[in-house]
Amino acid sequence: MTPIEREEMQRRAEAKLAAMRARARRLRGRVLTGAAIGFAVIWVAIFTQMISGHDPVLGTATATVRGAAKDGATQPETRVAAEDDDDGHGEDDDDQDEEGSWMAPVEKVVAPVEELIEGPSEEAEELEPATSGQS
Amino acid sequence: MNESRRCFECFGGCVTVSVLGPRSMRPEHAVAAAEATLLEAHRELSRFLPDSALARLNRDRRATVPAPPALLELAAAAREAGRLTDGLVDATLLGEIEAAGYRDSLDGRPEPATADASPPGVALAVAAPSPARAWAEISVDRDAGTVTRPPGVAIDSGGIAKGLLADRVAGTLERFPAYLVDCCGDLRLGGSAGRARPVLIESPFGGEPIHTLRPAAGGVATSGITHRRWRNVDGSAAHHLLDPATGTPAFTGIAQATAFAPTAFLADVHAKWALLSGPELAPARLPHGGVLVDADGEVEVVPAREPLPRAA
Numbered sequence: 427m428t429p430i431e432r433e434e435m436q437r438r439a440e441a442k443l444a445a446m447r448a449r450a451r452r453l454r455g456r457v458l459t460g461a462a463i464g465f466a467v468i469w470v471a472i473f474t475q476m477i478s479g480h481d482p483v484l485g486t487a488t489a490t491v492r493g494a495a496k497d498g499a500t501q502p503e504t505r506v507a508a509e510d511d512d513d514g515h516g517e518d519d520d521d522q523d524e525e526g527s528w529m530a531p532v533e534k535v536v537a538p539v540e541e542l543i544e545g546p547s548e549e550a551e552e553l554e555p556a557t558s559g560q561s
Numbered sequence: 562m563n564e565s566r567r568c569f570e571c572f573g574g575c576v577t578v579s580v581l582g583p584r585s586m587r588p589e590h591a592v593a594a595a596e597a598t599l600l601e602a603h604r605e606l607s608r609f610l611p612d613s614a615l616a617r618l619n620r621d622r623r624a625t626v627p628a629p630p631a632l633l634e635l636a637a638a639a640r641e642a643g644r645l646t647d648g649l650v651d652a653t654l655l656g657e658i659e660a661a662g663y664r665d666s667l668d669g670r671p672e673p674a675t676a677d678a679s680p681p682g683v684a685l686a687v688a689a690p691s692p693a694r695a696w697a698e699i700s701v702d703r704d705a706g707t708v709t710r711p712p713g714v715a716i717d718s719g720g721i722a723k724g725l726l727a728d729r730v731a732g733t734l735e736r737f738p739a740y741l742v743d744c745c746g747d748l749r750l751g752g753s754a755g756r757a758r759p760v761l762i763e764s765p766f767g768g769e770p771i772h773t774l775r776p777a778a779g780g781v782a783t784s785g786i787t788h789r790r791w792r793n794v795d796g797s798a799a800h801h802l803l804d805p806a807t808g809t810p811a812f813t814g815i816a817q818a819t820a821f822a823p824t825a826f827l828a829d830v831h832a833k834w835a836l837l838s839g840p841e842l843a844p845a846r847l848p849h850g851g852v853l854v855d856a857d858g859e860v861e862v863v864p865a866r867e868p869l870p871r872a873a
Contacts, residue, residue: 552757552759553757554564554741555760555773556577556743556781558747558748558761559785559788560746560783560784560817561744561745
């Protein structure tokens with residue numbers, strides 16, 4: 427093999443390698459772009475659903491807790507009520523709430539979707555008066 | 562909750578649309594759409610605009626004339642108003658109104674010197690229906706989009722259009738917690754929250770409001786003879802509410818009547834019906850309640866005898 431032929435072969439190999447690397451870059455770019463677009467689409471869809479008040483997690487429950495619920499209970503929180511475990515299996519006394527029995531049920535609190543988005547609603551104020559005169 | 566409100570010139574006065582609702586419901590879009598609907602309806606139904614659909618209908622010598630949806634509704638409402646009141650509320654007196662002096666909009670016209678609901682030398686008399694009963698000859702074919710009436714019978718939008726259009730817009734706002742459509746004093750209000758709204762009733766003689774209603778839903782309309790009025794060339798007092806039997810301004814002893822009803826259109830009709838019926842019969846014309854003011858300024862609050870029908 428002459429030096430010229432060797433150089434030619436080397437040049438072709440480098441070109442092939444460069445093409446392979448460029449292709450890998452293109453594929454990587456497409457994958458990243460597709461993932462970003464997919465994430466954005468899903469995010470917008472979920473955001474739109476939530477902002478329109480159709481949160482499937484909340485379902486139709488709209489009860490709110492007014493005032494303190496139980497003796498020794500902490501302030502009402504948005505969490506599911508704890509279930510009683512009468513047989514005592516698996517309990518650990520070290521986990522007891524220092525303010526009272528951790529067995530005391532906590533009321534399930536679900537605020538209306540609109541309050542979660544826009545803040546608690548105020549007491550209903552009187553609507554602005556209208557005037558009826560000769561038309 | 563956000564309130565979106567717009568006031569704009571329409572129907573020769575000030576129209577207000579107010580919608581209360583959460584941001585997610587876009588109350589501002591609903592208000593903008595309501596404004597566009599009312600302005601379009603004004604362009605179609607004003608008798609003071611020569612190119613309006615109503616003006617073209619009234620000039621048309623054919624018995625059956627094609628009409629846009631808003632005009633079909635107005636024509637049907639004119640017939641219905643006559644039917645409900647046995648012809649006392651007659652929307653076919655356009656010729657008589659213009660002959661009485663109400664040819665142009667009254668905006669900016671100088672007021673008479675005194676607000677007198679009982680001009681000296683004018684005998685008070687209860688109004689009566691026109692023997693011609695032209696309103697009964699109006700028919701509407703919604704499928705064909707046509708209005709049929711005897712040629713020469715002209716429909717006047719002044720007495721019933723505002724309430725009718727307030728109801729039309731209200732239909733698009735019922736899903737909001739609260740709304741108000743105020744077409745120059747003819748009101749339609751309501752909303753899904755069922756909250757009451759104070760409605761102040763203006764005095765026909767100026768000054769403080771004479772009464773406050775607090776409906777949660779329905780229509781409120783006030784008719785009177787002390788605002789839209791003028792003096793004729795001969796100096797006689799005139800106003801826009803005519804006695805159908807004579808074609809001249811009616812002086813019945815009532816200066817103003819306010820009616821509450823399930824819709825603004827019905828409130829409009831009942832208010833005019835009460836005023837034209839005179840003091841003896843006026844309370845009977847207000848089945849859902851209202852307020853009467855006689856020519857001497859005495860105020861009578863009429864309680865409701867019939868509950869409002871529940872929404873379907």
